[in-house]
Amino acid sequence: MKIALCIPIYEPSDKVLPFLKQFREGDFDAFLVVNDGSDSRFDEIYQRIEEETLFHVVSYEKNHGKGYALRYGFTYLREHVEDLGWIETADGDGQHTYSDILHVKQVAFENPDSLILGSRDIHLPYVPDRSKIGNKLSNAYFLWETNHNLKDTQTGLRVIPKKLFPIANRTYGNRFEYELNFLTNSAPVTPFVEVDIETVYEGNNTGSHFRPIHDTVRLYRIPLLTKVLRIACWALELVLFFVFSTFVFQNEGNLMIFASNTGAWYSSYFLFFFLLVFAIYQCKMRITRRQLFLLFYHFATYGITTLLLYLVKDTPLPLTLWKFFFDAALLTLWFIIHIISYKIHLKK
Numbered sequence: 001m002k003i004a005l006c007i008p009i010y011e012p013s014d015k016v017l018p019f020l021k022q023f024r025e026g027d028f029d030a031f032l033v034v035n036d037g038s039d040s041r042f043d044e045i046y047q048r049i050e051e052e053t054l055f056h057v058v059s060y061e062k063n064h065g066k067g068y069a070l071r072y073g074f075t076y077l078r079e080h081v082e083d084l085g086w087i088e089t090a091d092g093d094g095q096h097t098y099s100d101i102l103h104v105k106q107v108a109f110e111n112p113d114s115l116i117l118g119s120r121d122i123h124l125p126y127v128p129d130r131s132k133i134g135n136k137l138s139n140a141y142f143l144w145e146t147n148h149n150l151k152d153t154q155t156g157l158r159v160i161p162k163k164l165f166p167i168a169n170r171t172y173g174n175r176f177e178y179e180l181n182f183l184t185n186s187a188p189v190t191p192f193v194e195v196d197i198e199t200v201y202e203g204n205n206t207g208s209h210f211r212p213i214h215d216t217v218r219l220y221r222i223p224l225l226t227k228v229l230r231i232a233c234w235a236l237e238l239v240l241f242f243v244f245s246t247f248v249f250q251n252e253g254n255l256m257i258f259a260s261n262t263g264a265w266y267s268s269y270f271l272f273f274f275l276l277v278f279a280i281y282q283c284k285m286r287i288t289r290r291q292l293f294l295l296f297y298h299f300a301t302y303g304i305t306t307l308l309l310y311l312v313k314d315t316p317l318p319l320t321l322w323k324f325f326f327d328a329a330l331l332t333l334w335f336i337i338h339i340i341s342y343k344i345h346l347k348k
Contacts, residue, residue, distance in 0.1 A: 067178020
């Protein structure tokens with residue numbers, strides 16, 4: 001099977017052309033540069049890339065972001081390269097060396113079904129603080145979501161095996177958030193192999209187009225919105241439980257608690273799922289093992305809370321207040337278990 005090299009580039013610096021000229025016939029079976037809607041003043045550089053290097057350039061007019069450029073390149077390569085088995089990606093801002101790119105490719109051949117990641121040492125003293133903080137946040141989020149502990153979740157040097165091509169094409173996000181989302185989506189279905197590479201941050205990484213505040217917000221927008229939405233729907237669940245138990249099913253005897261909690265839970269969770277899929281993920285959500293576990297957790301919480309409410313139904317405190325206590329206690333218990341798991345994986 002063949003392997004292709006895909007490099008997305010936006011408004012290239014004067015270092016790009018010398019870097020691309022290092023590649024030789026036989027390094028890869030296909031070479032592709034994706035022009036991510038650069039200004040027309042860079043047309044000459046892209047023309048020289050076509051004429052003076054092995055790279056073919058594909059372009060579109062408007063800048064959409066790195067995630068969009070990668071998906072665009074993946075689609076192009078799958079359509080134009082027969083028997084494509086791997087796609088290697090690298091950054092065009094000078095962070096990846098020629099030798100590291102070839103080394104990571106060789107590791108991919110030795111681990112054909114794994115996702116290969118070129119991992120930098122972000123703890124070195126010359127690494128910019130914004131990069132250290134951003135990578136640590138990204139690593140912590142990835143560990144929290146997947147229980148996988150990686151050293152560098154923001155690396156752009158990766159080799160993607162054929163079995164992950166469908167996931168790569170449907171992963172949500174057009175900008176820098178795409179790469180973390182792709183890792184999160186890939187975690188349940190493939191092993192990761194991390195390869196130590198040179199850590200390059202020339203000129204305080206001024207060639208990067210990463211915007212610390214704006215792109216960090218984009219990076220964690222979906223998980224933050226998901227948690228805010230869940231809290232809002234939980235508040236709605238408590239309100240509905242109060243309404244059902246006080247006004248709708250108050251004469252149902254022993255069935256009152258079951259009917260009230262069931263009606264409140266299903267109503268709020270249906271709204272949560274509807275908004276999650278259609279508003280936050282815009283119908284591009286992929287079901288993962290973690291999401292299935294969370295669904296099980298919510299069903300278990302509903303069942304346990306219903307049973308506990310029957311135990312306290314004759315106490316002076318209102319049932320809605322008891323439900324709040326029980327839901328909060330179960331959430332706290334789950335959070336503690338997750339933190340313990342997080343620390344165990346962090347030590348590995």
